[in-house]
Amino acid sequence: MVTEHGIARHGAGPGAALRAFTSQIHPVFMLPPLAASAFGAVLAVRVDALPFVLHLVAAFAALYTAHVKDGYVDFHLRGEDEDHPMTALGCRTALVGASAVFFACAIALGVVVGPVATLVTLPGWIVGYLHAPQLDLHPVGATAGYPSGVSFALLGGYYVQAEAFSPVVLAFAAIFLVTLSGVKTVDDTKDHDYDRSIGKRTVAVVLGPGRARSFAYALMGVGMFAVLALAIEGVFPPSAPAAAVAFGIVAAFAYRAPPRLATMLLVRGAYVFLALLVAAVWFRPLAGAPLPDITVLGPYTYLATEVMFGSVAALLLWHARAWWAAARTVAVVYPVAYVWDWYTLEVGVFAIPMRTGIELLGIPLEEHLFMLVVPAFVVGVHETLNGDD
Template identity: 70%
Template sequence: MAIAREGPGLAVGTRALASQVHPVFMLPPLATSAFGAVLAGSLDTTLLVCHLLAVFFGLYTAHVKDGYVDFHRRGEDDDHPMTARGCRLALAGSTFGFVVVLAAIVALTDPFAAVLVAPGWLIGYLHAPQLDTNPVTATVGYPAGIALALLGGYYVQAGSLSPLVLALAGVFLLALAGVKVIDDSKDYEYDRSIEKRTVAVVLGPARARSFAYLLMGVGMFAVLAMAVEGVLPPSAPLASVAFGLVAAVAYRAPPRLATMLLVRGAYVFLAVLLVAVWFQPLAGLSLPDIGVFGPYTYLVTEVGFGTAAALLLHRARAWWSAARTVAVLYPVAYLWDWYTLEVGVFSIPLRTGIELLGIPLEEHLFMLVVPAFVVGVHENLRRADREVDREGE
């Protein structure tokens, strides 16, 4: 029996086998494996190639098994280039290749390497029909594979795991889980019809989108937090900025286009992180000191954030909502602020010295600016959600 459904022949069979190589989804894990090797510092080319092959065979197994289950067993897909026998042969070949390179990695390093490398193939093989029916495992499978590719690529070179690579693996897991939720949303109607429980089916498209961007936002913030803590270099947050800009554009796009944008945004994120970690372009630079404004420093920051809040409120036409919120919060905030200053909880050295009702002028402005800024952000998010939902109808 032929490998390809198109018919027998070496060329036809080769094309069918090659059809299961999906560059868009294979390149990020492969690039992440190489990134992990670069992070380790010393690069062994043989180990790098072995781990790249292990990642490739794991991904190839996932794509073949997914197509086999969706077309030949579930009947979900309209077409598939390979016969059932061809899929089984391809699975056997990719599994054999994975076992060979895994054995080489263990022989060249140590048995613990298998703990980080073997789950990549296991996730790929079990993706369908076991893992893709549960909203959690269906979502984190691919991101977990990328996180493991990073950890494995690092470990086979360094022989250990560092806080840096563990932190980055966590960031990739969170951010890419968000991308996967968006990716699954494009099949919402069909998945719902066959009772396939993706996050979009469980939460609904709108809530799933919000949840996806929450995951990506937490991941991007984690990069900033780790840069502040010194785990990542100072330039690492630029990767979050780059990905955030792509995510902002993708937010209003339909799920299929949003997935394409976000996957490519992940390439940019990875590339900027690589540059930040390897070259550390901002190393040695200190933060700009806005203390040059002297006693007006606090006031200057409030003018800046107050201007941003005003722009957000104007865009969302939310002036009345902000005014009501500030009116309700102000008395509580005033009492809290007065008491904490009175008992010496904190001090404000860079201020004008002007006081009103027992607290600095700047604190009164703070109690206006912060709620207004929060309302402005909230109302703009609601407006964006409404626009996206209207476009999707």
Template identity: 60%
Template sequence: MSVARHGDDTPSALRALASQIHPVFMTPPLAASWFGAVVAGEFQVSLGAVHMLAAFFAVYTAHVKDGYVDFHARGEDDDHPLTIAGCRLALVGAAVGFLAAVLAIGLLVGPVAALLTLPLWAIGFLHAPQLDTNVVGVTMGYPVGIALVMLGGYYVQTGTLSPAILGFAAVFLAVLSGVKIVDDETDYDYDSSIDKRTVAVLVGRARARALAQGLLALGALGVLWGAVSGLFPPAAPVAALVFLSVVLVARSAPAELATKLLVRGTYVFLALLIVAVWYRPLAPVGLPDVTALGPYTYLGTEVVFGAAALALLRYADAVGDAARTIVALYPVAYVWDWYTLEVGVFEIVTRTGVDLFGIPIEEHLFMVVVPALVIGLHETIRRLETAAAPQRASSPDPAKGAE
């Protein structure tokens, strides 16, 4: 039985089997397993290693099955190092390795830990041709696997799940789904020709990229939510800010370059979160005291966000449009604000105490700053999208060139 398509000797067979270990896609699941252990706090290396092995065999299964389907079944790929028999041997070997790791987890930790790990193999084995033919499976198969690896890496150490690890899993589910949408955009032409239902094929490249950016921003925002609520360490938002800077750079790039940037940005994102969770560098400092300015706190925040709004409006050349909208909106906002304060819907504590026309002076500024910020963001996004459209249109399509 020949294992390798390019050679019948043992070294050729070993090289062919090893070729299915793809570092770019293999590293994140293994790192995610250890990330779950890091979030758990003190952890046993032996338990972490067993769970990491289970993740390895699950991803290896996905790589082999994907190559088998794309080359031997669909004829999509130009070459593949394994024969049909070699693919089947690799799948059996990976299944045996995965089953052994799951049994070890069940014996060392418990049946729930084993059940939490089992779906990893199912996702890997069914990746092609089942999951990659529908929009949910092709987009969320890998992200769901990463989220489950994080949960499992935590559970094998603690025997339970916590809100913190659930939050981190949700963050990476959103982030990686966004990255996958951009990645699928690189194969838009070919996927369209075979009716492969990716997000880009279903809604178009522009809408797919907008959805991806929304998911990436949602993941970063989730880190901020987690830090403010105390689930994540205070330094976690630093990782989100660094990742968002990569997202901003990648937003106008062609799909192939954007994918490379986002994948590497995700590595950095995870690494910085590991540092934040393990070392907790800002723990002695904590989150900033938002009442540090006393009665001028509310006013101070309005100055900061008002300056940001003005900068955005000037960049988008929309100061005049914003002024007209604010003038039209102000009377409605004033009546609404006065009424809610009058009936006691809310109370402003950190304010100067200066009232004007029956409401705090800070509320008058609020009714100017908020719409200005909304309009500034809207017009800035629209200007950036207008500027990015010609760049994308003039960039060569890597998927088209590959054909």
């Protein structure tokens, strides 16, 4: 039985009302921001239980507010959804209750930690409450709303412990924002037709599904590369790139998948990404470990790296059936690269100590191979990403 009176639309009494309220707790939607709050505390090293719990509850209340408001707008105002477990009164009651819990925790954080703790927690509720029907009508708001909530949860979880912001937590927040915006863009492609019909201007609607997916994977690629670059710079632990590699593998499988399956894979890949980052920061398994020294190969060191990357290039060309495209590209690039390479070596721009010493046409043998491998690798990647298979 469907009723528009009371709290629940299906059933009556306290039990039905409780089921309606708890139906708005979605673990898949809520876990990443809550995990980000906890990750912020881990980054701060010293974890004080009271601020930790207060911020976690505030983040949960903000997420609950966002989900209830989104359902209320989509079903009761827009008529988008076919059903909803709560009446309009139930939605408004839940919004008031969740908001009251959020502001109670935010004020308590201001008392326990300081006013900045309240200010850095507040954006989570603002983004959640305004997601529908304000932010979700604009490409930036629709795409970056949820990722920005995750980033603010991370910053808040860190600040309530450390009472400051560090370059590490700011870098992690930026990476989460960029990477998860890519995931959200892929998610929006599955609703492209419907969103377009009701006037929602998501990235998928503005760019079209194909270009939106390319844009999404570009964002995710930037995020993963940033993890590697910041680990090399010493900002992140040495083991942090393992998280980027794991997410990259999942993203590679999701690349050719239809939008719904791709979203499922990428969301779960984001869980793995976050979990490995937590492990990298908490345990620091490679701290103090030296980089593998392949110079033990002596004069064959450079040649060995070319064999390795050349093998990858060959696999990509075989997969994409792009041997002829690679051959044409190499034929055009090789003469220019040869002159450039010869000149820079001749005037002493750089030196290659770990080589066999075999020279051909005035430059080392390894440089000839380099001028074959690099264009072939680029063509292999390009054809694999853009081919019809």
